[in-house]
Amino acid sequence: MRPETRAVHPSRPVVEGSVPIAVPLYQTSGFSFDDPAVFADGMTRPDGAFVYARYSNPTVRAFEQTVAELEGGVAALATGSGMGAINSVLLGLLRPGDHLIAQKALYGGTAAMINDLVARFGVTVTYVPEDDPAALRAAVTPSTRLVYLETIANPTCQVADLPAMCAAARDLGLVSVVDNTFATPLLCRPLSHGADIVVHSVTKYLSGHADVIGGVAVFADDALYRKVWHFAIELGSSVDPFAAWLTLRGMQTLGLRMERHCANARLIATRLAEHPAVSAVYWPGLPTHPSHDVAAKLLSDFGGVLSFDLAGGRAAAEAFMSSLRLALLAPSLGGVETLVLHPASTSHRALSDEELARTGISPGTVRLAVGIEHPEDLWEDIERALGG
Numbered sequence: 001m002r003p004e005t006r007a008v009h010p011s012r013p014v015v016e017g018s019v020p021i022a023v024p025l026y027q028t029s030g031f032s033f034d035d036p037a038v039f040a041d042g043m044t045r046p047d048g049a050f051v052y053a054r055y056s057n058p059t060v061r062a063f064e065q066t067v068a069e070l071e072g073g074v075a076a077l078a079t080g081s082g083m084g085a086i087n088s089v090l091l092g093l094l095r096p097g098d099h100l101i102a103q104k105a106l107y108g109g110t111a112a113m114i115n116d117l118v119a120r121f122g123v124t125v126t127y128v129p130e131d132d133p134a135a136l137r138a139a140v141t142p143s144t145r146l147v148y149l150e151t152i153a154n155p156t157c158q159v160a161d162l163p164a165m166c167a168a169a170r171d172l173g174l175v176s177v178v179d180n181t182f183a184t185p186l187l188c189r190p191l192s193h194g195a196d197i198v199v200h201s202v203t204k205y206l207s208g209h210a211d212v213i214g215g216v217a218v219f220a221d222d223a224l225y226r227k228v229w230h231f232a233i234e235l236g237s238s239v240d241p242f243a244a245w246l247t248l249r250g251m252q253t254l255g256l257r258m259e260r261h262c263a264n265a266r267l268i269a270t271r272l273a274e275h276p277a278v279s280a281v282y283w284p285g286l287p288t289h290p291s292h293d294v295a296a297k298l299l300s301d302f303g304g305v306l307s308f309d310l311a312g313g314r315a316a317a318e319a320f321m322s323s324l325r326l327a328l329l330a331p332s333l334g335g336v337e338t339l340v341l342h343p344a345s346t347s348h349r350a351l352s353d354e355e356l357a358r359t360g361i362s363p364g365t366v367r368l369a370v371g372i373e374h375p376e377d378l379w380e381d382i383e384r385a386l387g388g
Contacts, residue, residue, distance in 0.1 A: 003070050003186050004255030010248050011065035013058055025245045026058045046075070046229045054238045063244040064216065066251065067206070070185040071198050073218035075225040077232055078244055082181065082201025083109050084237035085215030089177055089197055090114075090146075092231035096121045099144040103130035103160060105153035105359045107179065108348030114148075115350070127358065130160035131294055133168035146175045151190060152182035152299075155307045155343045155367040156282040156360040159291035159298060166194030175224070181205070181334075186258045187299045191220045197228075202243075204334030205304075208250040208257055214243045257336065260372040261304025267375045268368065268382065269306045277316070277386045279364070282307040305333055307343070307367045314363035317342050321366065323385035326377060333369030338378055340368050 001009070012019050031050045033039040042049035050056060056064075064076040079085040086109075094100065094117065102114060104127045117123040128135040130149060147169040149160040162178065169176040177197045178190040184205045190198050200206055202214035215237075219225035232238070262285075269283035281288075284295035285302030295302055310316040321329050327338040331346065341347060343361050351359065370378065 003189075006066070006070055007186075007251045007254045010251065011062045011069070013062065023059060023062045023245065023248050025241060027241050028057070029053045046077075046226065053241060054236060055233050056238075057241045057244070059241040059248075060239055060244040063239075063248050066248065067185075067200070067216050068218050070189075071180070071218040072189050072191045073198065073220055074222050076216050076218045077225065077229055078202075078239040079215040079217070079232065079237040080239050080243075081213050081237075082199070082203055082215040083113065084239075085199045085201070085217045086110055086179070087113060088228055088232040088235060088237050089199060089217050090117065090148075091235065092228040093146055093175060094121070094123055095145075096123065097143060098123050098146070099141050100125045100146050100148060101136055101139050101144060101174075102127055102148040103150065103153065103158075104128065105130065105156055105158045106148075106150060107154040108343070108350055110148070110179070111348070111355060111359070112350040130158050130165070131291070133161070133164040136165060136168045137172065140172055140174070144172070144174060146177060148177050148179075149195075150179040150182070151188050152284065152295075152303050152305070153359075154182065155305070155347065155365065157182075157284050157289065157291070157303065157306065158360070159284050159295040161294050162188070162190050162193040162195060162298060166190070166196075169196075170194055182303050182305055183299060184254065184258060186255060187262075187301050187303060191218065193298070196220050196224060202239075202247050203332060205254065205258065205261075206251055206334075207243075207247040208254065208334060208336065209246075210332065210335035210337065212243050212246045212250070214239045214247055257372055258301070258304070261370055262301040264372065264375045264378060265302070265304045265306055265370040268370055268378060271379060272306075272308050272382070275383075275386055277310060277312070278308050279311045280309040282360070304370045305367065306370065307365055309362055310364040310366060312364065314342070314344070317364050317366050320385050324381055325384075326373065326381035327368070327371075333367075335369075336372045338369065338371035338373060340366060343367050
């Protein structure tokens, strides 16, 4: 099945010869047993009997299997947040003294987590362009273990050259991890381009309705999955069954929503690029974006998030955001509503001025997560807030 169809038909348990149309919600913390051996075995592996919800749960497992199939992986690990997925992978695979290679443009929470790894565990990090496998090869040291990329970077939308970067990582014996939150499996499937692990903030497009906090990591290799699973259950990063259930429900409209997100973003980005108050627009569907050629080859569409720089700097950004009436000044993205924020003071607030510059964020940068409203209503709101 194509991803749009797979999302509508999640993995469902068979119940006495029939299959429920909706995945049941197993809102239970644990399960009882008649056989002590089965009980004990279930606590040692992710595919044993259901024992305790921190290990897994039938609703959570249905969600994990569905996302694994959407991404083309062998297994998935659901977590309580997107950062829970990222932390489970980074902390589960890196040891003190290891070296990490990451792309320059990263989500602020990920960048802050990497800084913490450097400060507390002596992990070293080298930042390279997301489309330069030669720079990746040149950065490798004997202690390098992992390469971290984002399919579409937050917030300036650089698109990683996944086939080239993941091939270089594999040649060097490194694990490649790709954050696919902005793209979703409908626009790109990084595992098919050589990635070893894909992470998502489920809070965003997969759940799609601003009512879930969750994350998921998808693995191309079973041994790697089991290694991270054993660490994650002790870390306590598991997702609540109700959040998994809500996400399964939300994913059934993922295909329809992504079409509208992308179409609306195209209209808004194109018009912003012509507005005199805007000095730059960052959306990979625009031919002027530095990642446009890579994006055109890698993505089936260009995503629903864009950023732009206002010529008047931070004061202009704050005035613009305060003047909006339809778009909401709020964190996160991927819901049906259009959301706007100022990355330098919110999502990327933990970064220094130097780190912000490395990521491509200026004081006048505004991020717009375009929703599924009527595009002309959105543009009228934006145009008015820009001053006509």
